[in-house]
Amino acid sequence: MPTMEKIKLCCAKCGFVIEEYTAEELAAVPRKAKRYQYLKNKSSICPSCLASGRLSDIRVNEESGPVGAPRVAAPASSTAAPVGHEEHAVSPTPMMDAMSQGRFPSHAAELKKTKYPVQMYEQALQKRRTQWGYGGYVSLPGVASGVLVRSSARPEITKGSNFVRIMDPCGNFFSTASMRGLCDIADKYAYGLLHLLSTGGDLELLGIPTENLKPAVEEITNLGFDIGSTGDDYRTSEECIGPAKCDLTLYDTLGLRAAWYKRFLDDVQYPRFPHKIKCKFAGCPNDCVRGCQKADIFLCGVYRDAPQVDQQKVAKWVEAGGDITTVCSRCPGQAMQWESGKGLRIDEDSCMHCMYCSNKVPGVRPGGDRGVAVLVGGKLRGKFGPMLSRVLVPFIKAEGPDYKEVFDCIEKFTEVYDANARKKERVGDFILRIGIDEFYKLSGVEPAPQLLAQPRTNFFCHWEVEEVMDERKR
Amino acid sequence: MPGIGIPSLEASLPPIVKRNYGKWTSHDHIRPGVIKHDAESGEACYTVRAAMPPNARVSTPTMRMLCGLADEFSEGFFRVTQRNSIEFVGVPVGRIEELIARLAGHGFPVGGTNRSLHNMTCCTGYMHCHLAATDPAAIVKAISEMLIKEYETDCLPAGLKISGSGCINNCGEGSCADIGIVGVHRDLPPINAEKLKGCELPLVISVCPVGAIKPKGPGMVEIDPKKCIHCPACSVACAAFAPIGSANGDGVAIVVGGKSSNTGDGPALAKMVIPYLPNNPPHWPEVTEVVRKIVDTWVANAHRDERVGEWINRIGWEKFYQRTGLKMSFKVVDGYDQRSLEYVRSNVRFRW
Numbered sequence: 001m002p003t004m005e006k007i008k009l010c011c012a013k014c015g016f017v018i019e020e021y022t023a024e025e026l027a028a029v030p031r032k033a034k035r036y037q038y039l040k041n042k043s044s045i046c047p048s049c050l051a052s053g054r055l056s057d058i059r060v061n062e063e064s065g066p067v068g069a070p071r072v073a074a075p076a077s078s079t080a081a082p083v084g085h086e087e088h089a090v091s092p093t094p095m096m097d098a099m100s101q102g103r104f105p106s107h108a109a110e111l112k113k114t115k116y117p118v119q120m121y122e123q124a125l126q127k128r129r130t131q132w133g134y135g136g137y138v139s140l141p142g143v144a145s146g147v148l149v150r151s152s153a154r155p156e157i158t159k160g161s162n163f164v165r166i167m168d169p170c171g172n173f174f175s176t177a178s179m180r181g182l183c184d185i186a187d188k189y190a191y192g193l194l195h196l197l198s199t200g201g202d203l204e205l206l207g208i209p210t211e212n213l214k215p216a217v218e219e220i221t222n223l224g225f226d227i228g229s230t231g232d233d234y235r236t237s238e239e240c241i242g243p244a245k246c247d248l249t250l251y252d253t254l255g256l257r258a259a260w261y262k263r264f265l266d267d268v269q270y271p272r273f274p275h276k277i278k279c280k281f282a283g284c285p286n287d288c289v290r291g292c293q294k295a296d297i298f299l300c301g302v303y304r305d306a307p308q309v310d311q312q313k314v315a316k317w318v319e320a321g322g323d324i325t326t327v328c329s330r331c332p333g334q335a336m337q338w339e340s341g342k343g344l345r346i347d348e349d350s351c352m353h354c355m356y357c358s359n360k361v362p363g364v365r366p367g368g369d370r371g372v373a374v375l376v377g378g379k380l381r382g383k384f385g386p387m388l389s390r391v392l393v394p395f396i397k398a399e400g401p402d403y404k405e406v407f408d409c410i411e412k413f414t415e416v417y418d419a420n421a422r423k424k425e426r427v428g429d430f431i432l433r434i435g436i437d438e439f440y441k442l443s444g445v446e447p448a449p450q451l452l453a454q455p456r457t458n459f460f461c462h463w464e465v466e467e468v469m470d471e472r473k474r
Numbered sequence: 475m476p477g478i479g480i481p482s483l484e485a486s487l488p489p490i491v492k493r494n495y496g497k498w499t500s501h502d503h504i505r506p507g508v509i510k511h512d513a514e515s516g517e518a519c520y521t522v523r524a525a526m527p528p529n530a531r532v533s534t535p536t537m538r539m540l541c542g543l544a545d546e547f548s549e550g551f552f553r554v555t556q557r558n559s560i561e562f563v564g565v566p567v568g569r570i571e572e573l574i575a576r577l578a579g580h581g582f583p584v585g586g587t588n589r590s591l592h593n594m595t596c597c598t599g600y601m602h603c604h605l606a607a608t609d610p611a612a613i614v615k616a617i618s619e620m621l622i623k624e625y626e627t628d629c630l631p632a633g634l635k636i637s638g639s640g641c642i643n644n645c646g647e648g649s650c651a652d653i654g655i656v657g658v659h660r661d662l663p664p665i666n667a668e669k670l671k672g673c674e675l676p677l678v679i680s681v682c683p684v685g686a687i688k689p690k691g692p693g694m695v696e697i698d699p700k701k702c703i704h705c706p707a708c709s710v711a712c713a714a715f716a717p718i719g720s721a722n723g724d725g726v727a728i729v730v731g732g733k734s735s736n737t738g739d740g741p742a743l744a745k746m747v748i749p750y751l752p753n754n755p756p757h758w759p760e761v762t763e764v765v766r767k768i769v770d771t772w773v774a775n776a777h778r779d780e781r782v783g784e785w786i787n788r789i790g791w792e793k794f795y796q797r798t799g800l801k802m803s804f805k806v807v808d809g810y811d812q813r814s815l816e817y818v819r820s821n822v823r824f825r826w
Contacts, residue, residue, distance in 0.1 A: 098756040103526040104618040104625075105581055107601070107611050113533035116601075125609065125755040128721040132604045134713040142475045150602060153717060161602075169486035173553045173563075176479070176541040183534040183541075194537055196530035197554045199595055199647050206602060217476065238556070243496035244487060245511055245519065245563065252496065254483060259481045263731045269476055285736035285822050288556055291651045292741040292820065302822050326778050332738060332823070356737040357826035360779070362500045372582050373822045380644035383683045383707070386743045388820035395824075424681060424711070440805035450824045 005061055009039050012056040014092065016048035017115060023059075031211065045156045047117030049092035055431040078356040093118055095125035114192040116207065117158040131157070136231055139163055140213055144270045146227030147213060161191075162213060165202040165229045167236045167261075167268075170254045171244045172197065181223045189216040200278070202229050231271035232424075234264055237279040239286040248358055249283030250301030250370045251398040258282055259403050267414075274430075277414065284366065285355050289376065291389070296427040297410055298389045301398075303353060311343040313363030327360045343413035358417060372398045374409055382426035390399035390431070392443060393448035416442045437462075488551035490519050490564035506628050507584035508570060514695055522547075522562045523555070524582040525593050525618070525625065528611040529601065530558040539580060547573045557635065559586055559593040566572050585626040589633060593625075594618055596638035597646030599657075604716060605655030608753050610638030610646050614655075616757045624769070631776040631785075634769065642705055643806040652782040653765055654729040654744045659704045661723040662697055663715040670694070673705040673712035681711045725750045728764055731783030738784045747794075749805035773800045775777055777790065 010016055019039060026033050045052045091097050096108035096118060112120055122347040124131045135150035142436050151160040166182075182203070186192050191207035198204055203225075208216050217227060229236040237260055242253030260279065261268070280291030284301045291298035318340070328336040336352035336357060341416070344364070346357070357364045374396065378389030392413065396406050420442060421430040431439045440447075487495070494513035502510045504520070511519045527531065532540075544552040547569060548562040560582070561712065562811055567575055574584045586592045594617065596610035597603065617636060624630060638655040639646035648654030670678075678695065679687050686701035689706060708711060708715040728751065732744030751760045768782070775797060776785040786794045794804050 095756045099612055099615055102615070102619040103581070103583060103622055104616055105525055107527040107529055107531040108615075110527050110531050110533045110536060111601070113535055121601055124606075125612065128753045128755060129724065130600045130604060130606040130717070132600075132602060132606075134716045144476075146476060150604060153604070163602075167480050167796060168554075169481040170483050171487065171491075171553060172555065173486045173488065173491070173551055175488075176488065176544045176550045176552070178485075179537060179541050179552075183537050186533050192534045194530075194532050194534065195598070196526065196532050196537075197558055198530075199597065201644055209659055221478055224478070224485065226478050226480060227476050240556070241553075243498075244491045245498065245521070247498035247500050247511065249496075258480065258483055265477070265479050287734040287736065287741065290556070290647065290650045290734040293743060294647065295733070300822050302824065304824075323778070330738070330777070330779050332740070352736075354736040354738075354740075354823050356779075359737065362502075364619060373824075375820075375822070380647065380649050381642060381705070385642075386644065386649045388741055388743060390820055391554060391822070394822075422680075424677065453820070 001174050005059055007057055007059050009055045009057050011046035011048060011051060012053055013051040014046060014049040016046055037065055047119050049155045052118055052315060093122045096122050116191045116193050119157050120154065123233045143217060145230045145233055148230055155422060161207040162210060163204050163206045164217065164227050165204055165210065166227050167229060168201050168203055170258060171241055178223060185219050201236045205342060228269045232273045232275050233271040234268045235276050235278045238289045239281040240283045242283040246283060248355060249282060250303055250366055251372060252400060253281045253283045255400050256398065256403050259401060263407055273418060275424050275426050280296060293378055293388060294380060294468045295378050295389060296376060298378060299372045302368045302371060302373045302395060304369040305350060306348045307357060307367055308365045309344050309346060310363040314344050314361055327357060331356060371395045372406060376413060376429035377431045379428045383429045384432055387428040391451045393445055394448050411444060487547050488564055493730055494797045501563055503588040506590055506626055509587055512779045513788060518561065520565045520567055520570060522565050522584060523559045524568060524584045525586060525588055526558050526560050527725050528614040529596050529598055543576060555723060557593045558595050563620055583626055589628045589630045591621050591624040591634045594636045595647055597640045599640040605643060605709060606640035607719055608640055608726045610640050610655060612756055613758045613761055614638045616762050620762050620766060632779050632781045649744045650734060651744060652732060654732060655761060656727050656729060658727045658750060659719045659724055660704060661718065661720050662699055662702055663718045664708055666714040667694065668715035673714055678708060678712050681707050683707060725752050726761055730768060731786050733781050733783050736821050736823055738781060739787050740823060742783050746798060746806045749803060767798050
């Protein structure tokens with residue numbers, strides 16, 4: 001492999017690499033050369049061991065191409081303690097070292113393998129308070145969302161850092177080729193640290209210097225990934241594993257999500273709503289994506305007919321020791337009855353299509369009349385704290401490849417939200433403020449008893465004058 | 475430049491999934507951490523699930539190692555689950571034990587399926603957030619170490635999900651989980667007059683959910699300490715109200731009984747049982763002790779397939795406090811919530 005000369009600015013005491021350049025880069029890019037000179041001549045504090053002093057620069061010949069973030073040994077001229085005493089020296093990160101113990105994988109150990117300024121974390125643990133400062137969105141020509149910055153409350157350790165949000169592929173499946181590509185980008189431009197899956201469903205690359213943002217974003221998109229999901233737009237949608245690996249799913253969640261991106265990509269990447277909107281797609285009422293709790297728009301697979309029972313398969317399972325009694329007693333509608341010889345009977349009136357029997361008993365499958373329910377308004381904070389989402393439309397047929405009916409319903413809803421909500425008001429707060437009855441009226445959905453938890457107990461219905469007059473005319 | 479959308483299905487799905495897409499017939503839990511899916515074609519797909527570091531923070535050398543394992547065992551593909559586990563899909567049945575041993579050698583225990591402790595999710599906390607009132611990643615690490623037996627064996631009445639959030643913004647989904655650890659602030663936010671000039675005052679005043687921020691002369695506001703509920707809404711909206719929090723003011727609240735599945739008693743948000751515990755890095759002993767108590771009591775008393783929330787629904791809150799030995803305080807009584815949406819269903823347990 002060809003080699004190239006690399007110049008690394010690192011801490012004189014512990015060898016923590018602060019910046020690294022290639023020799024060509026330094027010769028060709030005046031801005032880099034200027035920054036190199038500035039850092040070299042300045043007395044600074046090491047983000048890893050907090051020693052202050054001049055940085056030392058070392059030149060190494062490395063194989064060109066991707067390499068893992070290398071930790072270099074302290075140069076001979078350093079003022080560090082003699083090698084033999086290193087064992088007894090006080091660790092610069094005692095808290096993180098304590099956290100690296102044990103059998104479970106540790107984030108602290110992972111952080112120490114990267115260029116992340118570990119003292120930001122160590123100091124936070126020691127002082128019991130975060131050392132990061134206020135953050136916001138970064139504007140980059142041609143990129144309307146997907147790049148964030150967090151400033152630092154400890155500028156002597158690090159000046160703050162940018163990070164980009166990459167929308168995860170369908171089903172969160174990664175090929176090793178594309179993941180290695182992301183690792184290369186993380187090593188080249190960022191700390192070399194992956195936030196593999198944020199709870200919102202993004203992959204985050206942390207610590208990209210502002211001047212590197214543009215090439216980093218370029219390389220990410222060249223790799224086939226796209227960025228987005230910051231600001232008041234559609235956030236990255238999440239779907240459950242669905243038909244890729246699950247036998248219970250009631251519609252093609254992966255296909256629906258792909259179609260959703262095709263139709264709404266502009267709304268994902270250009271903020272225009274009153275507040276963020278999170279979409280989640282669950283294949284069945286088991287709701288593995290936690291959509292009922294987290295999503296402003298939640299599409300949940302539902303079915304309307306009775307569960308299909310393969311009596312032979314069920315009997316075989318019971319014979320093999322399947323605990324049918326517990327399953328029958330835990331059925332929330334008490335709809336299941338098992339008699340050996342007669343088989344399993346499910347009472348259609350009592351069944352609430354919750355999937356419990358299908359989860360537990362092989363041979364009980366969801367029925368064939370399938371579609372999606374649209375629920376809106378779930379959130380975990382907003383103005384009025386956590387709220388579960390509420391049923392907007394109980395049943396729509398989900399038909400690919402473009403899922404027009406479902407997406408039209410979503411679009412109609414976002415128009416109502418866009419036109420009526422205040423700035424920075426989540427969907428749940430908006431519904432709460434204008435009233436659920438008013439909200440249904442604005443949305444123009446058909447009344448359905450499936451919406452109800454229970455009808456009202458008071459009599460304070462509002463009647464428009466026109467409604468009453470119409471009645472009289474008749 | 476952005477605008478290309480997500481990678482195509484063809485590019486991201488492994489071959490075994492492409493062959494049997496939408497044609498799965500049943501699933502079975504072979505052993506903790508290994509799930510078998512059967513397809514119509516008769517093909518069986520074995521999935522091995524391993525734990526990941528808290529917050530799914532993985533360095534590139536570790537990731538390359540995992541990629542190497544995926545190349546070797548699962549045709550060059552892996553997936554990350556909703557609860558931040560890593561899954562190797564389509565492992566040949568004869569090589570499952572080998573993969574588990576290799577993963578264990580690299581410090582990745584296998585487990586977290588069916589009736590066990592699932593991998594714990596959390597937010598970024600002290601690692602990279604200015605609002606964090608606690609470090610959920612460290613707490614999650616401490617609890618994982620404590621409950622590693624529960625992670626690796628199917629010994630619980632039902633699945634157990636524990637999540638941690640650094641503040642009440644709940645990015646770490648504390649309110650979704652069976653047991654949630656949520657960071658809470660107790661201090662008033664500061665007001666930085668200089669930075670306030672850069673903010674929209676009407677937005678700052680309206681963003682406060684309890685109207686505690688009021689105008690005070692031109693270009694200045696004041697905070698009513700009697701009204702403040704220590705949500706960091708103002709700190710999010712305007713830099714003048716950051717940084718919020720202090721070493722002794724911040725801490726964690728414990729919530730229990732969240733669940734999103736429609737089985738059992740249906741979806742529910744977690745309810746607060748302890749309003750404040752102090753931050754005590756690096757192992758948060760007060761928090762782990764409470765979690766241990768709740769888990770042990772649940773295991774000893776719950777019926778089969780009964781999640782924490784359903785168990786509490788059956789026995790009631792008074793028995794919950796009695797059996798766990800926790801102390802109830804008036805702080806867990808909600809005087810803030812005046813919503814009236816009970817008339818509308820929040821589940822999909824329809825009757826057609």
